[in-house]
Amino acid sequence: MNRLVNELARQYLRLRMRRIERCMKRPEEPQERWLQRLLDTARNTEIGRQYDFAGIRDAEAFANKVPAHDYDQLKGQIARMMRGERDVLWPGEVNWYSKSSGTTSDKSKFIPVPMSNLYGCHFAGSWDSLALLYHNKPDLEIFRRKNLVMAGSFQQLDEYPKTRFGDVSSLLTHHMPALGRLCYTPDFETMLIPNFEEKIQRIADITSRRDDIVMFGGVPTWIVVLFRLILEKTGKSNMLEVWPHLQAYMHGGVGFDPYRETFKTLIPSNNFVYQEIYNASEGYFGAQCDLDKNDMLLLADNGVFYEFVPVEEWEKDHPKTVLLADVEVGKNYAVMISSNNGLWRYLPGDTLMFTRKYPHCFQITGRTKQFINAFGEEVMVGDTDKALAEACRQMDAVVSEYTAAPVYFAGDKGRGGHEWIVEFEKEPSDLERFNDVLDQTLQRINSDYEAKRYKGMALQRLHLHAVPRGTFLRWMRARGKFGSQSKVPRLANHRGFVEEIMQLVGE
Numbered sequence: 001m002n003r004l005v006n007e008l009a010r011q012y013l014r015l016r017m018r019r020i021e022r023c024m025k026r027p028e029e030p031q032e033r034w035l036q037r038l039l040d041t042a043r044n045t046e047i048g049r050q051y052d053f054a055g056i057r058d059a060e061a062f063a064n065k066v067p068a069h070d071y072d073q074l075k076g077q078i079a080r081m082m083r084g085e086r087d088v089l090w091p092g093e094v095n096w097y098s099k100s101s102g103t104t105s106d107k108s109k110f111i112p113v114p115m116s117n118l119y120g121c122h123f124a125g126s127w128d129s130l131a132l133l134y135h136n137k138p139d140l141e142i143f144r145r146k147n148l149v150m151a152g153s154f155q156q157l158d159e160y161p162k163t164r165f166g167d168v169s170s171l172l173t174h175h176m177p178a179l180g181r182l183c184y185t186p187d188f189e190t191m192l193i194p195n196f197e198e199k200i201q202r203i204a205d206i207t208s209r210r211d212d213i214v215m216f217g218g219v220p221t222w223i224v225v226l227f228r229l230i231l232e233k234t235g236k237s238n239m240l241e242v243w244p245h246l247q248a249y250m251h252g253g254v255g256f257d258p259y260r261e262t263f264k265t266l267i268p269s270n271n272f273v274y275q276e277i278y279n280a281s282e283g284y285f286g287a288q289c290d291l292d293k294n295d296m297l298l299l300a301d302n303g304v305f306y307e308f309v310p311v312e313e314w315e316k317d318h319p320k321t322v323l324l325a326d327v328e329v330g331k332n333y334a335v336m337i338s339s340n341n342g343l344w345r346y347l348p349g350d351t352l353m354f355t356r357k358y359p360h361c362f363q364i365t366g367r368t369k370q371f372i373n374a375f376g377e378e379v380m381v382g383d384t385d386k387a388l389a390e391a392c393r394q395m396d397a398v399v400s401e402y403t404a405a406p407v408y409f410a411g412d413k414g415r416g417g418h419e420w421i422v423e424f425e426k427e428p429s430d431l432e433r434f435n436d437v438l439d440q441t442l443q444r445i446n447s448d449y450e451a452k453r454y455k456g457m458a459l460q461r462l463h464l465h466a467v468p469r470g471t472f473l474r475w476m477r478a479r480g481k482f483g484s485q486s487k488v489p490r491l492a493n494h495r496g497f498v499e500e501i502m503q504l505v506g507e
Contacts, residue, residue, distance in 0.1 A: 002143070002144040002145070003144055005143050005144065005179070005182070005183075006141055006142070006143040006144035008143075009130075009142070009143040009179070010134055010138070010140075010143075013127070013130055013131040013134045013135075014131075014134075014135075016127060016128065016131040017131045017132070017134075017135050019301070020128060020131060020132065020289075020297075023299075023300050023301050024289075024297065024358065024359035024360075025358060025359075027298070027300035027301075027324055027358075027359075027360055028323075028324060028325050030300050030301035031300055031305060031306065031323070031324055032059075034301070034303065034304065034305045035058075035059060035062065035305040035338070036057075038303075038305060038338055038339070038340060039053040039054075039056050039062070040053075041091060041116075041340070042089075042090060042091060042342070042344075044087065044091070045087045045088060045089060045090060045091055045342075046077070046087060046088045046089070047077070047088070047089050047342075047344060051065050051066045051344075052065065059305075059307075059323055062338075062345075063307070063321060063345070066338075066344055066345050067317075067318060067345065068309075068317075068318065068319055068336065068345050068346075068347060069343070069344060069345055069346050069347070070346070070347050070349075071109045071346075074089070074343070074346070075109070075110075077089055078097075078110055078111075078112060079110075081093075081094050081112060081342075082097060082110060082157055082160065082163045082165070083157075083159055083160045083163070084160050084162065084163070088342070089112065089342030089343070089344070090112060090114050090116075090340075090341060090342030092114070093162075094112045094113070094114045094342070095162050095163050095164065096112075096113040096114070096115075096118065096163075096164055096165070096171055097110040097111060097112055097113060097163065097164070097165040098110070098111045098113050098165070098166070098167065098168035098171060098281040098282075099111075099165045099166055099167060099281070100167075100168070100280075100281035109281075110165055111168075111281045111282055111341065111343070112341045112342050112343075113168070113171055113341055114340070114341060114342070116303070116340045116341075117283065117303060117339065117340045117341035118171065118172070118175055120302065120303040120340055121283045121284050121302050121303040121304060121339065121340060121341070122168065122171075122172055122279065122283065122284045123172070123175075123177070124284065124299075124302045124303070125277075125279060125283070125284025125285070125287065125299055125302050126172070126279075126284065128284075128287060128299055128302065129250065129275065129277050129284075129287040130142065132275070132287050132288065132289045132297070133248060133250075133273075133275050135289075136273070136275075136289075136290070136291045137247070137248070137273055137291070140214075140215075140247055140248065141214050141245070141247065142183065142214055142215050142247075142248070143179070143182075143183050144183075144214070145183070145212045145213065145214040145245055146183060146184065146185040146210065146212050146213050146214065147183050147184055147185070147213065147214060147215045147216065147217075148184075148185055148186075148203075148207060148213055148215075148216040148217070149169065149173070149184070149191075149216065149217040149218060150169070150203075150216075150217070150218030150219065150222050150223060150226065151167065151169035151170050151172070151173040151191050151192070151218075152166055152167025152168075152169050152170040152196075153166050153167065153170050153192050153193060153194040153199075154166025154167070154170045154171060154174065154192070155194065168279070168280075168281045169218075170191075170192055173188065173191055173192065174188075174192065185206070185207060185210060185213065186202070186203055186206040186207060187206075190202045190203060190206060191203070196482055197482070200222070200225065200226055200229065201229065203226060204226060204229035204230050204233060205233070207230065207243075208230045208233045208234050208242060210243070211242070211243060211244060211245070212243075212245060213243040213245065213246065214243075214245050214246060214247050214248070215246075215247060215248045215249065215250070216246075216249055216250075217249065217250040217251065218251070219251075219252075219253045219254060219486075219487060220251055220253075220254060220256060220259040220263075221254070221259075221401065221472075221486075221487065221488060222486075223249075223251075224259065224262060224263075224266070224400065225473070227239055227266050230242055231266075238265070238266055238267065238268055239266050239267050240267060240268065240269060246267060246269070246272060247271075247272065247273065248272070248273045248274070248275060249263070249267075249272070249273075249274050249275070250275050250277050251274060251275070251276060251277070252276060252277040252278055252279055253487055254487050254488070254490070255364070255381060255382065255385035255490070256274070256276060257385040257386060257388070257389035258385060258388055258389060258392075258399045258400075258401075258402065259400075260389065261392060261398040261425075261426075262398055262400060262425050265398070265425075273291055274291070275287065275288045275291060276288045276296055277296070278296055278364065280348060280350065281348075282337060282339065282341070282343060282346070282348045283302075283303070283304050283337065283339050283341065284299065284302060285298065285299060285304065285335070285337075286298050286299055286362065287299065289359065289361065293355075293361070294363065295355040295356070295361040295362055295363050296361060296362060296363070296364075297359050297360070297361050298324070298360045298361070298362060300324065300360070303339060303340035304337050304338070304339045304340070305337070305338040305339070306323075306324055306335065306336070306337060307321035307322070307323060307336040307337075307338075307345065308321060308322050308323075308324075308327055308333035308334070308335065308336065309321050309333055309334040309335075309336055309347070310322065310331065310332075310333060311331075311332050311333075311334075311378075314334055314368055319334075321336055324360060327354050327357070327360070328354070329354050329355060329356060329357060330353060330354070330355075331353065331354070332351055332352075332353050332365055332380070333351065333352060333353070333354075334347060334349075334350070334351050334368050335347070335348055335350045335351070335352060347368070349367050349368050349369060350364060350366075350367060350368075351364070351365045351366050351367060351368055351380065352364050352365055353365050353382070363382060364381075364382065365380045365381065365382035365383075366380035366381035366382055366490075366491065367381065369493075370489055370490060370491045370492065371491055371493060372404065372405065372406050372418060372491050372492070372493055373493055374406035374408065374416060374493060375406070375416050375452050375458055375459055376448060376452065377446065377448045377449040377451075377452045377459065378446070378448045378449075379418070379442070379446055379448075379449055379491065380446075380491075381490045381491055383442060383445050383446045383449070384402075384404060384442065384490060384491060385490070386441075386445055387438055387441040387442040387445055388402060388422075388438060390437075390441045391434055391437045391438040391441055392428075394437050395428040395429070395430070395433065395434045395437060396426070396428065396429075397424060397426055397427060397428040397434060398424065398425035398426035399422055399423070399424055399425065400423050400424065400425045400469070400472070401422075401423045401471075401472040401488050402420060402421060402422045402423065402488075402490065403420075403421050403472075403488060403489060403490055403491070403492070403497050403498065403501065404418055404419065404420040404421070404462075404490070404491055404492075404498070405418070405419055405491070405492050405493075405494065405495045405496075405497060405498040406418060406419075406493065406494075406495070407419050407463070407495075408495075415456065415458065415459060415460045416458065416459050416460070417459050417460040417461065417462055417463060418459070418462040418463070419462070419463050419464075419465070419495075419498055420438075420462055420463070420464040420465065421464075421465050421467055421471075421498055421501050421502070422464055422465070422466055422467070423466075423467050423468075423469060423470075423471050423472050424466055424469075425469075427466060431464070431466060434464070435461070435462065435463070435464045436461070438462065438464065439453070439461045439462045442462070465502070465505075467501065467505050468505070471501065471504065471505060472488055472501075474504060475500065475501050475504055476488065478500075478504065479500075
C-alpha cells in the first residue's frame with residue numbers, strides 16, 4: 001500500500017514539475033497575474049479603499065500609489081485583525097497568525113495567515129519543494145515511510161479566543177493534509193507541546209525507537225540538538241545506525257555552511273541529499289531546484305508579487321524597486337512582497353543576491369538588520385558563512401554556532417575591527433592560525449572589508465573567542481529564544497549580543 005501511495009505522489013509531483021518548468025522560462029507572466037489577482041481580491045478592504053486598488057492596473061501604478069511598509073507600520077492594523085476586525089488588510093476575518101521575532105522593534109511580530117495564504121503559498125511551496133526534490137532524486141520514498149519536521153506550537157489570544165498564533169511550522173502541522181499525516185512522525189500531540197525542552201525529549205524518545213524515518217526538516221541548530229539526544233539514548237555513533245533509510249533533509253532559516261561538516265559526521269553517506277528552502281513566516285518563497293548548485297529557485301506562482309530594493313535604496317522612506325525581469329545577477333537586494341496574506345509592499349527584512357536568470361535563482365545573503373557596516377565594510381551573513389566554512393575546511397575544524405559584532409575605534413589612534421564568538425564542534429589545532437585564515441578569507445570574499453583591512457590602517461585583524469560547547473544554547477534559553485524556530489543572530493551592527501554572551505561565559 002505504501003509503495004502505491006509513494007508512486008501516486010510521484011506522478012502528481014511530475015505534473016507539478018511541468019508547471020514549475022513553465023514558470024522557470026516565463027516567471028513574469030504569473031507575476032503579472034498575481035499582482036492583479038491580489039489587488040482585485042482586496043479592493044474592498046480598508047487598505048484597498050485607502051490606496052484605490054480598483055484603479056491600479058500595473059506594477060508602476062502600484063509602486064506609485066502604495067508606499068513601502070515594514071511591520072511597525074502595520075502592527076496597529078494587525079492588532080485590530082487579531083481581535084476580530086474584518087476586511088482590514090485582507091478580506092474577511094483572519095484567525096491564524098504566525099509569530100516571529102523578526103527584525104522589528106517589538107519582541108515578536110504577528111503575520112496574518114488566512115487560508116488563502118496557508119494553502120496557496122505555504123502548502124503550495126511545500127509541494128513545489130517536493131516536486132523539485134523528486135525531480136533531482138527520483139528514488140525518494142517520502143510517501144512510503146515516515147518524515148520528521150521540528151515544529152513549534154500555537155496558542156489562543158486571550159482577548160479573542162478565535163485567534164490563534166504560533167510558529168508558522170505549528171500552523172502547517174495543525175492543518176497538514178491527510179496524505180502528509182499518514183507519513184508524519186511523531187504524533188501531533190507531541191509535536192505541538194508548548195514546552196520545547198519537554199517536546200524535544202519526547203520526540204527523541206519516540207523517534208529513537210523507529211527505523212523507518214526517511215526525511216527530516218527544521219532549523220539546523222535544533223536538529224543537531226535532537227540528534228545528539230537520540231544518539232545518547234541509543235548509544236549509536238551516527239543517525240544512519242538509528243534510521244537506516246534516511247534520504248533527505250529540507251533545511252532553511254539560517255545559512256547551512258557552518259553546519260555542513262557536523263551533518264556529514266551525523267549522517268555519513270554520499271547518497272544523502274540536502275535541499276535548502278526559503279519558508280518564512282511571511283510566505284514560502286524559494287527552494288533549491290538543482291541539488292548540485294548552491295542556490296534556490298524563486299517561486300513566482302504561489303500567491304506572492306515580488307519587488308526588489310537595491311542596496312542604495314534600503315534606508316529611504318520611499319525606496320525605488322525593480323521587478324523580477326530587471327534584477328541584476330550578483331547584486332544585493334532587499335525583498336519586498338505583496339501577498340495573499342494582506343502584506344502590501346512589505347519588507348520582511350531578508351536580503352538576497354540573484355545567481356542566474358531564467359530560471360531566476362538566488363542565495364540569501366542576510367538580513368537588512370543583520371550585518372556589520374560600522375566602518376563601510378558592508379559584511380553580510382552570506383560573507384561570514386562562506387568565510388567560516390572555508391576556514392574550517394582548511395583547518396580541519398567544525399563550528400556549531402557563531403555571532404560577530406564590530407569593535408569601535410578607541411581613542412584618536414585606535415583602530416576598529418570585528419569580534420567573533422565561535423562555538424566549535426571540533427576545535428582547530430591552532431586557533432591563532434584559524435583566526436588568520438578566517439580574516440584572510442573574508443577579505444577575499446568581501447572587497448569592502450579587504451579595503452578597510454589594507455595594511456591594518458582602518459581595521460585590525462578580526463579577533464575570535466572560542467567558547468565552551470553549549471554556550472549558545474544557554475544564551476538562547478536566557479533570552480527566551482529556546483524553541484524549534486528560534487535562530488542565533490549571526491551578525492549585528494551593535495555589541496549587545498557579543499557582550500551578553502561574554503558576560504554569560506564569565507559567569
